[in-house]
Amino acid sequence: MKKSDFHYELPPELIAQEPLAERSASRLLVVGPQAPPYEDRQVKDLGDYLQPGDLLVFNDTRVIPARLHGTKDSGGRVEILLERLLGGHEVLAQVGASKSPKAGGRITLDEGTALTVLGREGEFYRLRFDTDEPLEKLLLRAGRLPLPPYIQREPGAEDLERYQTLFARHTGAVAAPTAGLHFDQSLLAELQARGVRFGHVTLHVGAGTFQPMRAETVQDHVMHSEWLNVGAELCQQIAQTRAAGGRVVAVGTTVVRALESALRDGEVRPFAGDTRIFIFPGYRIRSVDAMVTNFHLPESTLMMLVSAFAGRERILAAYAHAVREKYRFFSYGDAMLLYPEAAP
Incomplete structure (x- = not known):
């Protein structure tokens, strides 16, 4: 088949x-x-x-508002698409960047929160949000709804x-x-x-x-x-x-x-x-x-x-x-x- x-x-x-x-x-x-x-x-x-x-x-x-944007400590831009919340402040995510981030590397979101790259698990990266703020609250402020790729517009308030x-x-x-x-x-x-x-x-x-x-x-x-x-x-x-x-x-x-x-x-x-x-x-x-x-x-x-x-x-x-x-x-x-x- x-x-x-x-x-x-x-x-x-x-x-x-x-x-x-x-x-x-x-x-x-x-x-x-x-x-x-x-x-x-x-x-x-x-x-x-x-x-x-x-x-x-x-x-x-x-x-969840699972799409995030930020900058690596090297200065390169990254796009993050969360895949799974792991508990606490750790997540699995797809990370789009010109060069793959390394374990121990840092990413700073556009709104200011820092993340640490803990390692890679298959096609996903394990990331930790370095903050005490509840993750769901942070994502509501820093993330965007991940509308499917065939919807060719940015998400709006209605979404x-x-x-x-x-x-x-x-x-x-x-x-x-x-x-x-x-x-x-x-x-x-x-x-x-x-x-x-x-x-x-x-x-x-x-x-x-x-x-x-x-x-x-x-x-x-x-x-x-x-x-x-x-x-x-x-x-x-x-x-x-x-x-x-x-x-x-x-x-x-x-x-x-x-x-x-x-x-x-x-x-x-x-x-x-x-x-x-x-x-x-x-x-x-x-x-x-x-x-x-x-x-x-x-x-x-x-x-x-x-x-x-x-x-x-x-x-x-x-x-x-x-x-x-x-x-x-x-x-x-x-x-x-x-x-x-x-x-x-």
């Missing part, structure tokens, strides 16, 4: 550069078990496809709210779980009134989600690591939902990755730790019955995940429909409601 098997043509003008004024006004492409034909709806119509007792599972990670889900609680992501961006208070209230229940996982999305796949053969790709937590309360919610005949609906690929990483003997069990799970066709997703997801980059691992869930040919055909109908793509774009392919 080649990464080119997951390629599609996308006109650049369909890449959403701004969020819509209303979160739930985004379009929703419904790819049912028998699709095509498809249904072209809006996210605010999602309740029409859910039943009392269904469980929507969200990722409650919170995006501080809109590139964050309403249920973001646990700080640590450097990219938003974008399917969750479509849910506003009115939609959540309507779903709750219909008897739909909500659950949460935490998966801190890393910058690796935007890195291109380097291996030509899918099976040769090494997945980046991300930290997640699937709690006992959610596991109980899932068990109760299944027992009552309800469906588990993942809001986003990060939720699927978290739940599949927590599967033990066919059941979702409490788990906290790192995952490198790589889901591509041939892998059977067992933890969810449907999925709300945004449109993903060509040849990306996320295209492979949704193809494992709904079938590669069905996904490529649905994307072709979305291009023809001029859906908006990627982080600030429109959404899909995906079901597994019906058995013949």
